[in-house]
Amino acid sequence: MDTSESSPDRLSVRSLVPGDRAAWQGLWDGYNAFYGREGATALPDEITEVTWTRFFDGYEPMYALVAEKDGELLGLAHFLLHRSTTQIKPNCYLQDVFTTERARGKGVARALIETVYARATALGAGRVYWQTHETNTTAMVLYDKVAEKSGFIVYKKLL
Secondary structure, three states, rough: OOOOOOOOOOEEEEEHHHHHHHHHHHHHHHHHHOOOOOOHHHHHHHHHHHHHHOOOOOOEEEEEEEEOOEEEEEEEEEEEOOOOOOOOOOEEEEEEEEEOHHOOOOOOOHHHHHHHHHHHOOOOOEEEOOOOOOOHHHHHHHHHHOOOOOOOOOOOOOO
């Protein structure tokens, strides 16, 4: 579902626009809280500001979508393109997918992911991938339907 038109009774998925800032911020805060980044462990405001700015910088390979119904934003998806050593086409990393609690199970996340697939294809990507926390079993029910598990385990070290 990749449409810039919105009718009152239909979900639309569209690119984020500057006028979405307040509604996006609520979704962003909800997403971060879901992963424990709130209060003392919240992201610094600077990270949120730089992230927001990157969505509108034509030199940044970072994109943002929102799902909207009845004038309300119900979900977000952030994705970026990067090079790969195993293919010529760029990879699309779906970094963030989030829906409001009341929108879960209603096709919002699926619509966001399907739109990322369409946008990534249009941008010339050869693969879309993402990761989720092992405890996010509700989301994995959907993810198992729309993609395949890679089998890779993610390691990280903060620097």
